[in-house]
Amino acid sequence: MSKFLKKLLKGVLADEELSKVYSSFDMIGDIAIIKIPDSLLTKKNIIGEVILQSIKNLKSVFLQRSSVSGEYRLRGLEVIAGDEKYVTYYREYGCKFLVNVATSYFSPRLSTERLRISNLVSPGEIVVNMFAGVGTFSVIMAKKHQIKVYNIDSNLDAYILSIINSKINRLKDRVFSIHGDSQEVLRSNSFKDRIDRVLLPLPERAHEFVDISINCLKPSGGHLHFFSHIKSDTKSQVVPTSEAYIRNLFSKYNFEIKHTQIVRDVAPRIYQTVTDLFIFK
Structure with a gap:
């Protein structure tokens, strides 16, 4: 996933910026959740749009603004590309799950x-x-x-x-x-x-x-x-x-x-x- 993300962003970010990109992001149904280092936050929407346009059937890209925390282990999210939708279907080992990534x-x-x-x-x-x-x-x-x-x-x-x-x-x-x-x-x-x-x-x-x-x-x-x-x-x-x-x-x-x-x-x-x-x- 790390090489895939950096390949997507090559030509969009400078080599020095690419070196700072985090190693992975989460794909949950038609939602992607990514972390972006503070030094690249000014380019968050550009990064989000590249991901949105490059992954088939993806509907939303969220920036994870905070780590998992609190009694319910929730993470702060900000939409940076696509639809502001938090509910999706996720499939795993022949099972199907309805998930709300915000709640x-x-x-x-x-x-x-x-x-x-x-x-x-x-x-x-x-x-x-x-x-x-x-x-x-x-x-x-x-x-x-x-x-x-x-x-x-x-x-x-x-x-x-x-x-x-x-x-x-x-x-x-x-x-x-x-x-x-x-x-x-x-x-x-x-x-x-x-x-x-x-x-x-x-x-x-x-x-x-x-x-x-x-x-x-x-x-x-x-x-x-x-x-x-x-x-x-x-x-x-x-x-x-x-x-x-x-x-x-x-x-x-x-x-x-x-x-x-x-x-x-x-x-x-x-x-x-x-x-x-x-x-x-």
Whole structure:
């Protein structure tokens, strides 16, 4: 994607300016979201128009004005080319999703991770997906296996979209969306000792939900997929550092780390990781 973007902008930007172009941008349906360094902001509309004219079926190009932040993990957006439309359809692994890029969190960069976790699930499982957003992890798992997924999010817009997405993909009998804070929702006795697998895909706050997620797992134990943000000067130390963090965080529990990997880079020397654990109860 980096070479593609620079190829598009060659002749539009000077070589020195090209060297400052960020390495990637997000394509979500017919919407592109790009980051532009401050030194090139005066050319944001030119850059946006080049992208709009060069990618077939693209309708809107947005500048990401701020990083993902806040309780709902939203990013500030400014239209720089095309239509000011925030709603689009996004397709992934045979599933279709309605997404609002302004009001609910969504990242196409997690697509490989969504497929990886769906391949670990077994038919008949009961799964909790915390911080589930518009339901991408949940739908992809449930499309692949005859399972039951509780899709929980505190963002009302994301909750509504998750209901729509379960209907679009004909999974109303497998994906059950719940609006609310996961801590409150999972305190219900209806979840205690009933769950086979829990996803915690919110690195900023996942550590706050360790106890409640384990409380939900069946007496025979169960799986957790725990996402972290890890600072490291060298990429080779990211996985060991992540696993050391997990061992400390879960120290009062009996568990086995099955696998840890880097999901993506999120900032200079900051990486998102995921650790697959089995918890013995």
